[in-house]
Amino acid sequence: MSPDEGKTLRADAARNRSRLLDAATLAFAERGADVSLDDIAKAAGLGIGTLYRHFPTREDLVLAVYGAQIDALDQRSRELAASDDPGEALREWMRGFVDFYAVKQGMVTLLRTMMNGSRAGQFEQTRATMRAAAERVLAPAAGAGVIRQDVAAPELIRALGGICLTSDPKSTPPSSTLALVDLVYDGLRFGAPVTASSG
Template identity: 50%
Template sequence: MTIPAVTPTSPAAVRPLRADAQRNRDKLIEVATTAFTDLGVDVALEEIARRADVGIGTLYRHFPTREALVLAVYRKQIEGLETAARELPLTHGPSDALRLWMRGFVEYGAVKRGLVVLLKSMMDTETNLFVDARAILLDSAGSLMTKAAEAGEIRPDFQPGDVIRALGGICMATDRPDAGASAIALVDLVFDGLRYGAPARS
Protein backbone atom coordinates (compact mmCIF):
# COMPACT_ATOMS: atom_id res chain seq x y z
CA MET A 1 0.00 0.00 0.00
CA THR A 2 1.37 3.41 -0.88
CA ILE A 3 0.67 6.77 0.69
CA PRO A 4 -1.13 9.28 -1.54
CA ALA A 5 0.80 12.08 -3.22
CA VAL A 6 1.05 15.38 -1.35
CA THR A 7 -1.71 17.09 -3.32
CA PRO A 8 -3.27 16.39 -6.71
CA THR A 9 -1.89 19.62 -8.10
CA SER A 10 1.52 19.49 -6.48
CA PRO A 11 4.45 19.64 -8.96
CA ALA A 12 5.90 16.65 -7.13
CA ALA A 13 2.79 14.67 -8.10
CA VAL A 14 3.18 15.55 -11.78
CA ARG A 15 6.86 15.05 -12.54
CA PRO A 16 10.05 14.10 -10.69
CA LEU A 17 11.88 16.91 -8.96
CA ARG A 18 15.37 17.99 -9.93
CA ALA A 19 18.01 16.84 -7.48
CA ASP A 20 18.42 20.29 -5.92
CA ALA A 21 14.66 20.77 -5.65
CA GLN A 22 14.29 17.35 -4.02
CA ARG A 23 17.00 18.24 -1.51
CA ASN A 24 15.16 21.46 -0.65
CA ARG A 25 11.87 19.62 -0.23
CA ASP A 26 13.44 16.94 1.98
CA LYS A 27 15.15 19.61 4.08
CA LEU A 28 11.92 21.53 4.54
CA ILE A 29 10.12 18.40 5.74
CA GLU A 30 12.98 17.57 8.11
CA VAL A 31 13.03 21.08 9.58
CA ALA A 32 9.23 21.28 9.76
CA THR A 33 9.14 17.99 11.67
CA THR A 34 11.33 19.44 14.39
CA ALA A 35 9.59 22.82 14.38
CA PHE A 36 6.07 21.38 14.58
CA THR A 37 7.11 19.07 17.42
CA ASP A 38 8.92 21.75 19.41
CA LEU A 39 6.84 24.83 18.62
CA GLY A 40 3.50 23.54 17.35
CA VAL A 41 1.84 23.81 13.96
CA ASP A 42 1.39 27.58 14.34
CA VAL A 43 5.12 28.21 13.95
CA ALA A 44 5.73 30.82 11.26
CA LEU A 45 6.46 29.32 7.86
CA GLU A 46 9.13 31.99 7.45
CA GLU A 47 10.89 30.48 10.46
CA ILE A 48 10.79 27.03 8.87
CA ALA A 49 12.21 28.43 5.63
CA ARG A 50 14.95 30.22 7.56
CA ARG A 51 15.93 27.07 9.45
CA ALA A 52 16.01 25.14 6.18
CA ASP A 53 18.20 27.86 4.64
CA VAL A 54 15.82 28.49 1.75
CA GLY A 55 13.67 31.42 0.73
CA ILE A 56 9.99 31.56 1.63
CA GLY A 57 9.21 31.39 -2.09
CA THR A 58 10.94 28.01 -2.26
CA LEU A 59 8.83 26.75 0.62
CA TYR A 60 5.60 27.85 -1.07
CA ARG A 61 6.62 26.26 -4.36
CA HIS A 62 6.84 22.90 -2.63
CA PHE A 63 4.05 23.43 -0.10
CA PRO A 64 1.49 26.04 -1.20
CA THR A 65 -0.28 25.91 2.18
CA ARG A 66 0.52 25.11 5.78
CA GLU A 67 -1.80 22.11 5.46
CA ALA A 68 0.26 20.70 2.59
CA LEU A 69 3.41 20.88 4.73
CA VAL A 70 1.67 19.28 7.70
CA LEU A 71 0.51 16.38 5.55
CA ALA A 72 3.97 15.91 4.08
CA VAL A 73 5.46 15.68 7.58
CA TYR A 74 2.76 13.22 8.69
CA ARG A 75 3.25 10.99 5.65
CA LYS A 76 7.01 11.03 6.12
CA GLN A 77 6.63 9.65 9.63
CA ILE A 78 4.32 6.86 8.44
CA GLU A 79 6.73 6.01 5.63
CA GLY A 80 9.56 5.86 8.14
CA LEU A 81 7.72 3.36 10.33
CA GLU A 82 6.84 1.26 7.29
CA THR A 83 10.47 1.24 6.16
CA ALA A 84 11.70 0.41 9.66
CA ALA A 85 9.39 -2.61 9.82
CA ARG A 86 11.08 -3.96 6.68
CA GLU A 87 14.66 -3.09 7.57
CA LEU A 88 14.98 -3.74 11.31
CA PRO A 89 14.62 -7.55 10.93
CA LEU A 90 17.60 -7.49 8.57
CA THR A 91 19.96 -6.41 11.34
CA HIS A 92 18.21 -7.42 14.57
CA GLY A 93 16.59 -10.50 16.03
CA PRO A 94 12.77 -10.72 15.89
CA SER A 95 11.98 -9.38 19.35
CA ASP A 96 14.68 -6.69 19.25
CA ALA A 97 13.34 -5.48 15.89
CA LEU A 98 9.85 -5.23 17.37
CA ARG A 99 11.07 -3.37 20.45
CA LEU A 100 13.01 -0.84 18.38
CA TRP A 101 10.01 -0.32 16.09
CA MET A 102 7.77 0.30 19.10
CA ARG A 103 10.21 2.92 20.36
CA GLY A 104 10.20 4.51 16.93
CA PHE A 105 6.42 4.69 17.05
CA VAL A 106 6.63 6.81 20.19
CA GLU A 107 8.98 9.19 18.40
CA TYR A 108 6.46 9.39 15.55
CA GLY A 109 3.76 9.99 18.14
CA ALA A 110 5.64 13.02 19.41
CA VAL A 111 5.41 14.52 15.94
CA LYS A 112 1.78 13.54 15.55
CA ARG A 113 0.86 15.28 18.83
CA GLY A 114 2.22 18.50 17.44
CA LEU A 115 0.04 18.13 14.34
CA VAL A 116 -3.10 16.58 15.75
CA VAL A 117 -5.23 19.74 15.97
CA LEU A 118 -4.65 20.71 12.37
CA LEU A 119 -4.93 17.12 11.18
CA LYS A 120 -8.35 16.81 12.78
CA SER A 121 -9.55 19.89 10.93
CA MET A 122 -8.42 18.33 7.65
CA MET A 123 -9.97 14.89 8.10
CA ASP A 124 -13.07 15.68 6.03
CA THR A 125 -10.95 16.15 2.91
CA GLU A 126 -8.10 13.76 3.68
CA THR A 127 -9.90 10.70 5.02
CA ASN A 128 -7.88 8.30 2.85
CA LEU A 129 -4.71 9.50 4.53
CA PHE A 130 -5.90 8.30 7.92
CA VAL A 131 -7.30 5.03 6.62
CA ASP A 132 -4.06 4.28 4.79
CA ALA A 133 -1.94 5.33 7.76
CA ARG A 134 -3.78 2.97 10.11
CA ALA A 135 -3.50 0.10 7.64
CA ILE A 136 0.25 0.67 7.22
CA LEU A 137 0.81 0.79 10.98
CA LEU A 138 -1.20 -2.39 11.54
CA ASP A 139 0.63 -4.20 8.73
CA SER A 140 4.02 -3.04 10.03
CA ALA A 141 3.33 -4.06 13.62
CA GLY A 142 1.75 -7.31 12.46
CA SER A 143 4.74 -8.39 10.39
CA LEU A 144 7.15 -7.79 13.27
CA MET A 145 4.89 -9.44 15.84
CA THR A 146 4.42 -12.48 13.63
CA LYS A 147 8.19 -12.99 13.29
CA ALA A 148 8.72 -12.56 17.03
CA ALA A 149 5.87 -14.92 17.89
CA GLU A 150 7.09 -17.55 15.44
CA ALA A 151 10.51 -17.36 17.11
CA GLY A 152 8.83 -17.94 20.47
CA GLU A 153 10.06 -14.56 21.74
CA ILE A 154 6.66 -12.95 22.40
CA ARG A 155 3.24 -14.28 23.26
CA PRO A 156 1.07 -15.13 20.25
CA ASP A 157 -2.22 -14.00 21.79
CA PHE A 158 -1.91 -10.26 21.17
CA GLN A 159 -3.07 -8.52 18.01
CA PRO A 160 -1.35 -5.63 16.17
CA GLY A 161 -4.25 -3.36 17.06
CA ASP A 162 -3.62 -4.01 20.76
CA VAL A 163 -0.04 -2.84 20.44
CA ILE A 164 -0.95 0.21 18.34
CA ARG A 165 -3.57 1.26 20.90
CA ALA A 166 -1.10 0.80 23.75
CA LEU A 167 1.54 2.86 21.97
CA GLY A 168 -1.00 5.54 21.10
CA GLY A 169 -1.97 5.76 24.75
CA ILE A 170 1.67 6.20 25.71
CA CYS A 171 1.99 9.02 23.19
CA MET A 172 -1.03 10.81 24.61
CA ALA A 173 0.05 10.26 28.24
CA THR A 174 3.59 11.57 27.71
CA ASP A 175 2.84 14.79 25.89
CA ARG A 176 5.36 16.98 27.69
CA PRO A 177 8.58 17.98 25.91
CA ASP A 178 10.65 16.41 28.72
CA ALA A 179 8.74 13.12 28.82
CA GLY A 180 10.84 11.20 26.29
CA ALA A 181 12.50 8.95 28.88
CA SER A 182 9.14 8.14 30.47
CA ALA A 183 7.69 7.25 27.09
CA ILE A 184 10.52 4.85 26.33
CA ALA A 185 10.20 3.27 29.78
CA LEU A 186 6.49 2.69 29.18
CA VAL A 187 7.19 1.20 25.74
CA ASP A 188 9.63 -1.22 27.33
CA LEU A 189 6.99 -2.10 29.94
CA VAL A 190 4.49 -2.96 27.20
CA PHE A 191 7.18 -4.93 25.40
CA ASP A 192 7.94 -6.89 28.57
CA GLY A 193 4.23 -7.73 28.72
CA LEU A 194 4.45 -9.16 25.21
CA ARG A 195 7.41 -11.30 26.25
CA TYR A 196 5.83 -12.55 29.48
CA GLY A 197 4.97 -16.24 29.11
CA ALA A 198 6.52 -16.52 25.62
CA PRO A 199 7.60 -20.11 24.78
CA ALA A 200 11.28 -19.22 24.47
CA ARG A 201 11.20 -17.65 27.94
CA SER A 202 9.21 -20.37 29.70
Protein backbone atom coordinates in the same frame (compact mmCIF):
# COMPACT_ATOMS: atom_id res chain seq x y z
CA MET B 1 17.31 23.62 -21.38
CA SER B 2 19.68 20.66 -21.71
CA PRO B 3 18.89 17.26 -20.14
CA ASP B 4 21.70 17.83 -17.62
CA GLU B 5 20.22 21.18 -16.59
CA GLY B 6 16.84 19.53 -16.12
CA LYS B 7 18.36 16.86 -13.90
CA THR B 8 20.12 19.52 -11.83
CA LEU B 9 16.89 21.44 -11.32
CA ARG B 10 15.06 18.28 -10.28
CA ALA B 11 17.86 17.37 -7.87
CA ASP B 12 17.82 20.87 -6.38
CA ALA B 13 14.04 20.70 -5.96
CA ALA B 14 14.31 17.32 -4.24
CA ARG B 15 16.98 18.64 -1.87
CA ASN B 16 14.90 21.72 -1.06
CA ARG B 17 11.83 19.59 -0.36
CA SER B 18 13.87 17.36 1.94
CA ARG B 19 15.28 20.38 3.80
CA LEU B 20 11.79 21.79 4.26
CA LEU B 21 10.46 18.48 5.57
CA ASP B 22 13.36 18.15 8.02
CA ALA B 23 12.86 21.69 9.30
CA ALA B 24 9.09 21.24 9.58
CA THR B 25 9.46 17.91 11.39
CA LEU B 26 11.67 19.49 14.04
CA ALA B 27 9.48 22.60 14.32
CA PHE B 28 6.24 20.65 14.69
CA ALA B 29 7.79 18.37 17.33
CA GLU B 30 9.11 21.29 19.36
CA ARG B 31 6.49 24.01 18.79
CA GLY B 32 3.35 22.38 17.40
CA ALA B 33 1.51 22.89 14.14
CA ASP B 34 0.97 26.61 14.75
CA VAL B 35 4.62 27.44 14.06
CA SER B 36 4.78 29.94 11.22
CA LEU B 37 5.61 28.69 7.75
CA ASP B 38 8.04 31.58 7.40
CA ASP B 39 9.99 30.29 10.41
CA ILE B 40 10.09 26.82 8.87
CA ALA B 41 11.39 28.21 5.57
CA LYS B 42 14.06 30.22 7.39
CA ALA B 43 15.10 27.18 9.43
CA ALA B 44 15.54 25.29 6.17
CA GLY B 45 17.62 28.15 4.76
CA LEU B 46 15.08 28.79 2.01
CA GLY B 47 12.60 31.47 1.04
CA ILE B 48 8.88 31.29 1.77
CA GLY B 49 8.21 31.17 -1.97
CA THR B 50 10.15 27.91 -2.23
CA LEU B 51 8.09 26.45 0.60
CA TYR B 52 4.83 27.38 -1.10
CA ARG B 53 5.99 25.87 -4.39
CA HIS B 54 6.39 22.52 -2.66
CA PHE B 55 3.57 22.83 -0.12
CA PRO B 56 0.85 25.31 -1.20
CA THR B 57 -0.96 25.09 2.16
CA ARG B 58 -0.10 24.35 5.79
CA GLU B 59 -2.21 21.20 5.48
CA ASP B 60 -0.07 20.02 2.56
CA LEU B 61 3.06 20.42 4.66
CA VAL B 62 1.55 18.70 7.71
CA LEU B 63 0.36 15.80 5.57
CA ALA B 64 3.79 15.46 3.97
CA VAL B 65 5.56 15.41 7.36
CA TYR B 66 3.07 12.89 8.73
CA GLY B 67 3.48 10.69 5.66
CA ALA B 68 7.27 10.85 5.89
CA GLN B 69 7.14 9.69 9.51
CA ILE B 70 4.87 6.78 8.58
CA ASP B 71 7.18 5.86 5.71
CA ALA B 72 10.18 5.90 8.05
CA LEU B 73 8.47 3.55 10.49
CA ASP B 74 7.46 1.31 7.60
CA GLN B 75 11.00 1.22 6.21
CA ARG B 76 12.44 0.50 9.64
CA SER B 77 10.03 -2.40 10.09
CA ARG B 78 11.25 -3.90 6.82
CA GLU B 79 14.86 -3.65 7.98
CA LEU B 80 14.12 -5.08 11.41
CA ALA B 81 11.98 -7.93 10.06
CA ALA B 82 15.17 -9.60 8.83
CA SER B 83 16.86 -9.41 12.24
CA ASP B 84 18.31 -12.52 13.86
CA ASP B 85 16.76 -11.36 17.14
CA PRO B 86 13.05 -10.77 16.41
CA GLY B 87 12.27 -9.89 20.01
CA GLU B 88 14.83 -7.13 20.18
CA ALA B 89 13.80 -5.98 16.69
CA LEU B 90 10.22 -5.56 17.88
CA ARG B 91 11.38 -3.65 20.96
CA GLU B 92 13.52 -1.32 18.83
CA TRP B 93 10.61 -0.59 16.48
CA MET B 94 8.34 0.14 19.44
CA ARG B 95 10.86 2.61 20.84
CA GLY B 96 11.15 4.26 17.42
CA PHE B 97 7.39 4.79 17.51
CA VAL B 98 7.98 7.34 20.28
CA ASP B 99 9.92 9.59 17.90
CA PHE B 100 7.13 9.36 15.34
CA TYR B 101 4.54 10.28 17.92
CA ALA B 102 6.52 13.24 19.21
CA VAL B 103 6.09 14.79 15.77
CA LYS B 104 2.47 13.66 15.41
CA GLN B 105 1.57 15.07 18.81
CA GLY B 106 2.79 18.48 17.72
CA MET B 107 0.37 18.34 14.79
CA VAL B 108 -2.46 16.38 16.41
CA THR B 109 -5.12 19.11 16.43
CA LEU B 110 -4.67 19.91 12.75
CA LEU B 111 -4.41 16.22 11.85
CA ARG B 112 -7.71 15.47 13.58
CA THR B 113 -9.40 18.27 11.67
CA MET B 114 -8.00 16.93 8.41
CA MET B 115 -8.99 13.34 9.23
CA ASN B 116 -12.59 14.46 9.69
CA GLY B 117 -12.64 16.77 6.67
CA SER B 118 -12.21 16.59 2.94
CA ARG B 119 -8.81 14.91 3.24
CA ALA B 120 -10.07 11.98 5.34
CA GLY B 121 -9.53 9.51 2.53
CA GLN B 122 -5.83 10.32 2.37
CA PHE B 123 -5.34 8.84 5.82
CA GLU B 124 -6.69 5.38 5.00
CA GLN B 125 -3.47 4.37 3.27
CA THR B 126 -1.29 5.70 6.10
CA ARG B 127 -3.33 3.71 8.64
CA ALA B 128 -2.93 0.58 6.54
CA THR B 129 0.81 1.19 6.21
CA MET B 130 1.16 1.59 9.98
CA ARG B 131 -0.76 -1.62 10.67
CA ALA B 132 1.36 -3.52 8.15
CA ALA B 133 4.58 -2.16 9.69
CA ALA B 134 3.52 -3.23 13.18
CA GLU B 135 2.51 -6.67 11.94
CA ARG B 136 5.83 -7.01 10.11
CA VAL B 137 7.76 -6.83 13.40
CA LEU B 138 5.14 -8.60 15.55
CA ALA B 139 4.87 -11.72 13.41
CA PRO B 140 8.54 -12.82 13.57
CA ALA B 141 8.64 -12.28 17.35
CA ALA B 142 5.45 -14.29 17.80
CA GLY B 143 6.71 -16.96 15.41
CA ALA B 144 9.93 -17.29 17.41
CA GLY B 145 7.89 -17.67 20.60
CA VAL B 146 9.45 -14.66 22.35
CA ILE B 147 6.14 -12.81 22.72
CA ARG B 148 2.61 -14.00 23.40
CA GLN B 149 0.53 -15.12 20.46
CA ASP B 150 -2.68 -13.17 21.06
CA VAL B 151 -1.59 -9.59 20.27
CA ALA B 152 -2.62 -7.94 17.00
CA ALA B 153 -1.03 -4.95 15.29
CA PRO B 154 -3.92 -2.52 16.01
CA GLU B 155 -3.69 -3.33 19.73
CA LEU B 156 0.04 -2.66 19.78
CA ILE B 157 -0.42 0.67 17.99
CA ARG B 158 -3.15 1.73 20.44
CA ALA B 159 -0.97 0.80 23.40
CA LEU B 160 2.00 2.76 22.11
CA GLY B 161 -0.18 5.69 21.10
CA GLY B 162 -1.75 5.77 24.56
CA ILE B 163 1.67 6.00 26.19
CA CYS B 164 2.71 8.83 23.91
CA LEU B 165 -0.53 10.77 24.33
CA THR B 166 -0.11 10.82 28.10
CA SER B 167 3.55 11.83 27.90
CA ASP B 168 3.89 15.60 27.53
CA PRO B 169 7.17 16.15 25.67
CA LYS B 170 7.63 19.45 27.54
CA SER B 171 7.49 17.85 30.99
CA THR B 172 8.10 14.13 30.48
CA PRO B 173 11.71 13.04 29.91
CA PRO B 174 12.13 10.76 26.87
CA SER B 175 13.67 8.17 29.18
CA SER B 176 10.41 7.98 31.13
CA THR B 177 8.36 7.42 27.98
CA LEU B 178 10.79 4.77 26.75
CA ALA B 179 10.57 3.03 30.12
CA LEU B 180 6.80 2.72 29.64
CA VAL B 181 7.35 1.34 26.15
CA ASP B 182 9.67 -1.27 27.65
CA LEU B 183 6.94 -2.18 30.15
CA VAL B 184 4.57 -2.86 27.27
CA TYR B 185 7.25 -4.98 25.65
CA ASP B 186 7.68 -6.94 28.88
CA GLY B 187 3.90 -7.46 28.87
CA LEU B 188 4.13 -8.92 25.38
CA ARG B 189 6.76 -11.36 26.63
CA PHE B 190 4.68 -12.49 29.60
CA GLY B 191 3.35 -15.97 28.92
CA ALA B 192 5.27 -16.33 25.66
CA PRO B 193 6.11 -19.93 24.72
CA VAL B 194 9.88 -19.49 24.98
CA THR B 195 9.62 -17.55 28.26
CA ALA B 196 7.17 -20.05 29.70
CA SER B 197 9.27 -23.07 28.73
CA SER B 198 12.45 -21.51 30.10
CA GLY B 199 10.76 -20.48 33.34
